[in-house]
Amino acid sequence: MQKQHGLLLAKRAVLFFAAIVLTLVLVTPAVMAAENHEVIVERNVAAKMRDGITLRADIYRPKADGKFPVLLVRTPYDKTGETNFGLKAAARGYVAIAQDVRGRFTSEGDWYTFKNESRDGYDTVEWAAALPYSNGKVGMFGGSYVGATQFLAAIAKPPHLAGICPNVTASNYHDGWAYQGGAFEEWFNESWATGLSTNTMRRRVESSGNALGWTKILPLRAYPVLEAPEAEGLAPYFTDWLAHPNFDEYWKQISIEDHYAQIQVPVYNMGAWYDIFLGGTLKNYARLKTEAGAEAAQRGQRLLVYVGGHAGGWGSRKVGAVDFGEKLPIDGDELTLRWYDWLLKGETNGVDKEKPVKIFVMGKNEWREEDDWPLARAKSIKYYLHSAGAANGVAGSGTLSTTAPAEEKPDQYVYDPSDAVPTIGGPLCCGALPTGIGPEDQRPAEARSDVLVYSTPAFAKDIEVTGPVSLDLFVSSSAVDTDFTGMLVDVWPNGFAQSLTSGILRLRYRNSQEKPELANPGETYHIIVDLWATSNVFLAGHKLRLEVSSSNFPRFDRNVNTGEEQSRATRMVKATNVIYHDKTHPSALVLPIVP
Helix, strand or coil, rough: CCCHHHHHHHHHHHHHHHHHHHHHHHHCCCCCCCCCCEEEEEEEEEEEECCCEEEEEEEEHHHECCCCEEEEECCCHHHHHHHHHHHHHCCCCCEEEEECCCCCCCCCCCCCCCCHHHHHHHHHHHHCCCCCCEEEEEEEEEEEEHHHHHHHHHCCCCCCCCEEECCCCCCCCEEEEEEEEECCCCHHHHHHHHHHHHHHHHHHHHHHCHHHHHHHCCHHHHHHCCCCCCCCCCCCHHHHHHHHHCHHHHHHHCCCCCCHCCCCEEECCCCCCCCHHHHHHHHHHHHHHHHHHHHHHHHHHEEEEEECCECCCCCCEEECECCCCCCCCCCCCHHHHHHHHHHCCCCCCCCCCCCCCEEECCCCCCEEEECCCCCCCCEEEEEEEEECCCCECCCCCCEEEECCCCCCCCEEEECCCCHHHHHCCCCCCCCECCCCCCCCEEEHHHCCCCEEEEEEECCCCEEEEEEEEHHHHEECCCCCCEEEEEEEEEEECCEEEEEEEEEEEEEHCCCCCCCCCCCCCCCEEEEEEEEEEEEEECCCCCEEEEECCCCCCCCCCCCCCCCCHHHCCCCCHHHHHHHEEEEEEECEEEEECCC
């Protein structure tokens, strides 16, 4: 017993010492960091927004006299996650500020996606610029939704915003965020909302605890300790997204690409092959070069594309099932700081000598600088679909070639929403599915009869595809609405079918995402499925492959084929979908081939 008591006292002493150390870490104003400066850390500093709501931020700043440029991140994911970058940036001579956005963690107010980020972003930038140790230049950084907080702040034009550095983020929160090609991004929307609602639930529990309300309950053992709050309203934006499947005013007011002219600062766009927001990243760069509201902003656009994004990457050479080699890993923090060293501090570190675009070329697995995106030297080449009318599955007769078709039988398959083609890897967030994330082997999908497979022969020499990819199809359906999907695949000599990029189009949105039109069963329609973009060298001995189907579930919601409002539909019907590829209907995969 005495020995056990001694052990207990020892454990208590260790815990007490640990608590003292933790307290010292949190309250000691000067924390040693790397490089030149000691760092002062201030926690939960209040900033009042124009409507009286208080947002709180952690501030990391050099323990030195003088004024410094500010690097600001506004996040819904808990500002304490920015500690490492904050210490690194402050040691390098920046005031780094990490703020919880409205309604998240330590900040007041109610959380709702996108709604308050322009106003709060403007107010926070101006608050940060006025701090006594700020030199008035504010840059922003961060990825995903944190990229949205940057763009939404930038379109509000705060006078002291000098640049933004958004990583893996979108250009439009309807197409390329909540939806793609009219299909609901089900896995992302549901997994993301689930993760966000954890903090919302915790805040609700803490604000509603009331022991006094239970004191008259008998018997005493009926005291519930803590009553679980209602789940209703935990993620109101999720139900609102479902209620607005069309590109209407709900989305237009927060669409970045509809407000490019309001962006007046340089942008360092970072994105990734296999990232869920790749299409928006590339569009932001390409269009801001001509549509930004100031010449300096147009000339100040930069683009970096690595591999992974939400699917992995940054410091890893392996993404999904593919090892991209030792050259892939990059230090995102260092890239951000180096750019801001040049932009905000005026350091002559060579940034201005570099080309504006840097991409990782898969297959060859090497980095390459480019003058622009898309590449001017890439040639748009059509690879036409061919078959004997039976391209179903990898064992079918489907082929791809640059020879236009003559008279050929169409291909068809039955799309059954109750037995949808499963998502295998690809651009996902937040978290991997059991079938993986990023580049994965598509052979299980290619074995299905509801997946049409078209392949080239093995290439005799390397073929590079770098740029936007699209699928030009002539289709019909027995249903009034259905989906068409496309996937570009690199087939290795050992049979491994590496997914590269993919897309989807809900047939009712074939002409417009604002005004859906149901189809006439049996009528032939000419549609374009946007497969976004890639950069991949198909090495000698590899094949180029296209998969065409009508589902990619649960990445996208299953089209029930009835024409009903998708979010309320309870009935499913099968659809017989037809792909035509003949002289008058020359369906083709359109690829940017680099000579």
